Amino acid sequence: MSGAPKVLTTVREAGQIRHAHDGHRIALVPTMGALHEGHLELIRHARTLAEVVLVSIFVNPLQFGVGEDFDRYPRTLEVDVAALADEGVDYVFAPSTSEMYPAGLTIPARHAGPVGTTFEGAARPTHFDGMLTVVARLFDIVGPNVAVFGQKDAQQVFLVRQMIAQNDWPIELDVVRTVREHDGLALSSRNRFLDESQRGLALVMPEALTAIALNAPLGVAAARTAGRQVFAAAPLARLDYLDLVDPKTFTAVSDDYQGPVTAVIAAVIGSTRLIDTDNLVLGSPEADS
Numbered sequence: 001m002s003g004a005p006k007v008l009t010t011v012r013e014a015g016q017i018r019h020a021h022d023g024h025r026i027a028l029v030p031t032m033g034a035l036h037e038g039h040l041e042l043i044r045h046a047r048t049l050a051e052v053v054l055v056s057i058f059v060n061p062l063q064f065g066v067g068e069d070f071d072r073y074p075r076t077l078e079v080d081v082a083a084l085a086d087e088g089v090d091y092v093f094a095p096s097t098s099e100m101y102p103a104g105l106t107i108p109a110r111h112a113g114p115v116g117t118t119f120e121g122a123a124r125p126t127h128f129d130g131m132l133t134v135v136a137r138l139f140d141i142v143g144p145n146v147a148v149f150g151q152k153d154a155q156q157v158f159l160v161r162q163m164i165a166q167n168d169w170p171i172e173l174d175v176v177r178t179v180r181e182h183d184g185l186a187l188s189s190r191n192r193f194l195d196e197s198q199r200g201l202a203l204v205m206p207e208a209l210t211a212i213a214l215n216a217p218l219g220v221a222a223a224r225t226a227g228r229q230v231f232a233a234a235p236l237a238r239l240d241y242l243d244l245v246d247p248k249t250f251t252a253v254s255d256d257y258q259g260p261v262t263a264v265i266a267a268v269i270g271s272t273r274l275i276d277t278d279n280l281v282l283g284s285p286e287a288d289s
């Protein structure tokens with residue numbers, strides 16, 4: 001298919017895609033809109049995995065806590081659909097809240113478990129239950145063969161992978177590397193909240209990741225300390241957490257750990273919460289072999 005994507009707003013229409021494309025692979029790219037180059041990379045990757053690409057655009061109220069940025073989260077559907085036309089996306093699913101949650105916004109139907117209460121989950125206690133609830137609902141409606149997520153939201157990726165495995169769903173999960181600006185800042189829909197000086201301050205995120213990577217051969221404590229020192233030198237950036245987690249469990253590694261880790265960082269710049277992440281190997285190079 002080519003040209004402008006077909007914009008679907010009802011669950012019934014989106015549910016028919018599976019039948020309309022019987023025998024073809026469907027890739028789902030779940031988004032909350034305000035699309036940037038990072039999303040477009042997910043979509044380009046999805047195109048290599050399936051004949052049919054469906055992008056969902058839904059700012060999911062269930063994954064925002066009280067006092068978070070649900071109301072100010074950018075909603076740019078028209079611009080988003082135009083960008084998706086350029087990428088040859090087949091379908092955009094942009095439902096209303098009542099369409100997604102006909103029984104109303106009550107308690108999330110999915111629970112993230114212990115990993116959902118740490119890092120992002122500690123700062124945003126209902127976030128991951130709400131995120132999993134909408135992702136499970138999208139999986140149920142669309143029935144994709146593959147879903148594509150961005151690496152930047154590493155904890156989200158871990159939890160979605162865990163949900164798929166626990167339910168034995170026949171859905172592949174593909175992860176696409178983080179897209180960065182020329183100076184290293186990870187693309188995020190929330191970057192548009194940053195003014196010029198905050199945008200400069202936000203560079204502590206990639207700088208801390210670089211410091212962690214440079215010190216990774218020296219081990220956990222050196223790498224973690226190097227990352228935290230970058231934040232210590234930029235007190236206007238309020239560091240929430242900076243840690244190194246085992247990608248298999250998403251728990252912080254102990255000081256004697258050697259091997260693959262995911263560095264995770266969250267900080268508040270002005271009133272904007274940003275996260276960033278990197279995958280690296282800690283300790284001597286032999287540790288990974």
Ligand code: PAF
Pocket residue numbers: 030031032058060063131134135153156
């Ligand atoms: O990563 C996001 O944009 C959201 O958490 C997702 C996966 C679209 C669910 O609302």
